[in-house]
Amino acid sequence: MSNTILVTGASGNIGRELVNRLQVAGANVIAGSSRAGAVGSAPTRRVDLLDPASLQEAFAGIDTLFLLQPLESRMVTMVRNAVAAAKAAGVRHIVRSSGAGADRESPASIGRVHGEADQLVIDSGIPYTIVRPTSFMQNYIHFFGAMIREGGLYVAQGDGKTSLIDVRDIAEIAANILKNPASHAGKVYTLTGAEALGNADVAAIIGTAIGRKVVYVAVPDSAAIEAMRGMGMDDWTIDVLTSLNHMVAAGHAGISPDTAALLGHAPIAFRQFADENVAAWQ
Numbered sequence: 001m002s003n004t005i006l007v008t009g010a011s012g013n014i015g016r017e018l019v020n021r022l023q024v025a026g027a028n029v030i031a032g033s034s035r036a037g038a039v040g041s042a043p044t045r046r047v048d049l050l051d052p053a054s055l056q057e058a059f060a061g062i063d064t065l066f067l068l069q070p071l072e073s074r075m076v077t078m079v080r081n082a083v084a085a086a087k088a089a090g091v092r093h094i095v096r097s098s099g100a101g102a103d104r105e106s107p108a109s110i111g112r113v114h115g116e117a118d119q120l121v122i123d124s125g126i127p128y129t130i131v132r133p134t135s136f137m138q139n140y141i142h143f144f145g146a147m148i149r150e151g152g153l154y155v156a157q158g159d160g161k162t163s164l165i166d167v168r169d170i171a172e173i174a175a176n177i178l179k180n181p182a183s184h185a186g187k188v189y190t191l192t193g194a195e196a197l198g199n200a201d202v203a204a205i206i207g208t209a210i211g212r213k214v215v216y217v218a219v220p221d222s223a224a225i226e227a228m229r230g231m232g233m234d235d236w237t238i239d240v241l242t243s244l245n246h247m248v249a250a251g252h253a254g255i256s257p258d259t260a261a262l263l264g265h266a267p268i269a270f271r272q273f274a275d276e277n278v279a280a281w282q
């Protein structure tokens with residue numbers, strides 16, 4: 001049976017790595033993105049999750065859909081549009097990238113919004129698999145890299161610990177599922193690293209890798225919110241990211257066995273990640 005795979009969010013952190021892995025494996029993969037530009041040598045389609053009409057063309061002939069949307073105020077609408085288009089196009093399986101702690105009844109707004117989006121996929125009538133990763137190691141490059149280069153890490157997460165995961169592990173797992181989706185139908189997997197780390201631990205590991213001290217400062221919510229506003233974030237995004245900070249501060253540190261089981265090997269350790277990315281903090 002044919003298996004044409006469309007990866008949405010293909011120009012992003014997870015998507016680009018996922019497309020590359022599927023290509024190496026010889027899968028029939030199409031890169032879908034709202035951004036212009038190629039993703040490796042994969043054929044591309046424009047995917048605008050806020051434009052239902054465009055999704056009819058984007059999803060035509062697709063067997064398996066990897067659904068990844070940005071974390072923004074219209075994300076549930078994006079997932080609703082994607083599910084409707086997938087049903088109309090005859091998509092046979094949806095793999096959604098969600099978030100750890102997704103639950104419509106969660107006290108954290110980030111958990112609620114991911115839980116609502118997950119439920120749309122679950123209720124779609126299309127066979128599905130949901131992966132729920134914890135925070136990405138790559139956040140310490142893309143979001144916190146500038147402050148780390150200045151010698152500090154200022155985050156409103158107190159002394160809480162979380163089991164960070166490398167996006168390469170997420171992509172490897174997603175690729176394995178997409179190549180054989182039927183064996184993962186109806187499954188919901190929580191993806192974590194193999195160790196629980198606080199930001200003080202992270203700062204120390206990065207400091208060792210780059211050969212100079214990095215100081216972690218647990219800032220109050222008010223300072224973090226002011227900084228996010230200074231970056232132009234809207235109230236919805238600030239609320240969701242603040243709720244994530246609260247989850248981490250409360251000790252969102254569970255270690256799931258799903259990651260190693262799906263990989264067939266141990267997940268990437270933060271020390272390895274830090275050693276491989278020294279240039280990002282120099």
